[in-house]
Amino acid sequence: MNNVTGTNIVRFILLLLIQVVICNHINFLGYINPYVYIIFIFLFPVREERLLFLFISFMLGLLVDLFSDSGGVHAAAAVSLAYARPLLLKSSFGMLYEHQSIKFNTTEIGSLLSYITIGTILHHLILFSLEVFNVSEILLILKKTLFASIFTIILSVLLIILFSRNRK
Amino acid sequence: MQQIFNFVIRNKTFLLFLLLLSIALSLTIQSHSYHKSKFINSANILTGGVYGTMNSVDQYFYLKKENDLLVEENRFLREKLLNLPIVKDSTLIDTTYQKSKYRVTTAEVYKNSYSLPNNYLTLNRGKNDSIKEDLGVITSNGIIGIIDNTSKNYSRTLSILNQKSQINAQLKSSNHIGSLTWNGKSPVFVQLEDVSQFAPIKEGDTIITGGESSIFPKGIGIGTIDSFKTDISGDTYTIEVRLFNDMTNLGTVYILENLDRNQIRTLENKSDE
Numbered sequence: 001m002n003n004v005t006g007t008n009i010v011r012f013i014l015l016l017l018i019q020v021v022i023c024n025h026i027n028f029l030g031y032i033n034p035y036v037y038i039i040f041i042f043l044f045p046v047r048e049e050r051l052l053f054l055f056i057s058f059m060l061g062l063l064v065d066l067f068s069d070s071g072g073v074h075a076a077a078a079v080s081l082a083y084a085r086p087l088l089l090k091s092s093f094g095m096l097y098e099h100q101s102i103k104f105n106t107t108e109i110g111s112l113l114s115y116i117t118i119g120t121i122l123h124h125l126i127l128f129s130l131e132v133f134n135v136s137e138i139l140l141i142l143k144k145t146l147f148a149s150i151f152t153i154i155l156s157v158l159l160i161i162l163f164s165r166n167r168k
Numbered sequence: 169m170q171q172i173f174n175f176v177i178r179n180k181t182f183l184l185f186l187l188l189l190s191i192a193l194s195l196t197i198q199s200h201s202y203h204k205s206k207f208i209n210s211a212n213i214l215t216g217g218v219y220g221t222m223n224s225v226d227q228y229f230y231l232k233k234e235n236d237l238l239v240e241e242n243r244f245l246r247e248k249l250l251n252l253p254i255v256k257d258s259t260l261i262d263t264t265y266q267k268s269k270y271r272v273t274t275a276e277v278y279k280n281s282y283s284l285p286n287n288y289l290t291l292n293r294g295k296n297d298s299i300k301e302d303l304g305v306i307t308s309n310g311i312i313g314i315i316d317n318t319s320k321n322y323s324r325t326l327s328i329l330n331q332k333s334q335i336n337a338q339l340k341s342s343n344h345i346g347s348l349t350w351n352g353k354s355p356v357f358v359q360l361e362d363v364s365q366f367a368p369i370k371e372g373d374t375i376i377t378g379g380e381s382s383i384f385p386k387g388i389g390i391g392t393i394d395s396f397k398t399d400i401s402g403d404t405y406t407i408e409v410r411l412f413n414d415m416t417n418l419g420t421v422y423i424l425e426n427l428d429r430n431q432i433r434t435l436e437n438k439s440d441e
Binding site: 024058061068075 | 180181182184185188193197200210212214218222284286288290324354
């Protein structure tokens with residue numbers, strides 16, 4: 001238990017720093033940035049208290065906002081993703097989730113990929129809608145969502161595989 | 169009463185979600201509508217400290233470019249100095265009368281963004297260096313923005329690449345004024361709006377700051393005219409201005425304080441009444 005808490009605290013701080021120091025300044029092709037801090041929300045232990053989970057996700061989003069001067073857009077997107085996570089888990093992992101026995105280290109890569117893809121697109125759609133904040137620019141929102149999602153998904157999956165122990 | 173409690177306990181997750189989401193949304197809306205977002209901004213000790221550490225590593229990669237800029241500016245200033253006409257002003261009896269009009273402070277850019285719809289810069293000067301809100305920020309090439317939030321050691325600048333930014337500007341060749349805005353598309357171009365139909369506009373002309381605002385002195389460079397079109401109403405031009413500054417690569421900037429600002433302000437307020 002203690003080990004899990006420690007891991008998550010370290011993950012929280014590391015991902016936040018990676019996000020604000022490196023990923024916010026990539027600006028690939030002028031405007032595409034990955035948002036890797038959502039890995040924390042993806043990998044948060046399933047059996048933990050949901051209220052705590054929502055609150056921590058909100059804080060993570062708010063801290064990213066603080067660093068990037070963006071009001072509350074990351075907080076809103078992160079808390080929505082955290083709230084929708086059980087649904088995503090159910091649709092991607094099915095029975096495993098029902099039995100509360102998901103271990104992200106040992107799941108199939110296919111289910112993991114679909115889980116991260118749907119989650120990332122949901123997060124980015126909310127994020128960019130709030131960031132642009134203009135319905136008439138819907139094409140811009142969709143374009144940003146698409147490209148940033150591709151970038152985030154690739155990076156997230158790579159990071160998760162790289163740092164997960166005992167995967168064969 | 170019992171039922172209300174039961175309802176709250178049953179739906180506690182959803183209610184907490186709604187609460188947090190509404191906080192986030194209100195912060196977002198506030199940052200979009202209100203000129204100065206007070207609570208969530210990067211001019212504080214935590215973010216300033218992190219960006220400071222990052223900058224101390226990062227700046228080594230731009231030393232050569234920074235040196236080139238300084239050499240170029242030195243050359244320009246020296247040229248001006250050598251060509252200065254020697255004026256012996258006989259009317260100037262009291263030397264204390266000859267006071268400077270602008271105070272200049274250098275600052276380092278700790279954080280710069282240019283790909284968001286609303287961009288801000290974080291600088292490493294704050295209230296302790298007597299930096300206040302509404303001071304102008306420039307580089308040797310041209311304007312950067314206006315300071316909109318300060319803490320003890322850091323300040324945040326509203327970049328010209330921000331849809332909330334509006335700066336008084338004019339043509340160099342004539343005195344026709346307009347207001348400088350940004351449409352959020354490219355970090356290379358800004359837009360000069362509401363320029364009179366009678367202004368003589370040519371592609372390649374220079375745009376400078378106007379003397380109407382008390383923030384920037386008149387004549388600081390902004391950019392050149394890239395293209396222009398007539399407004400929908402037909403009486404004004406909207407001009408695409410190509411910036412002198414490369415907004416994606418900023419190292420050291422200057423903060424300008426107009427020492428006569430309070431005088432100008434009081435005067436303007438008086439005439440409003």
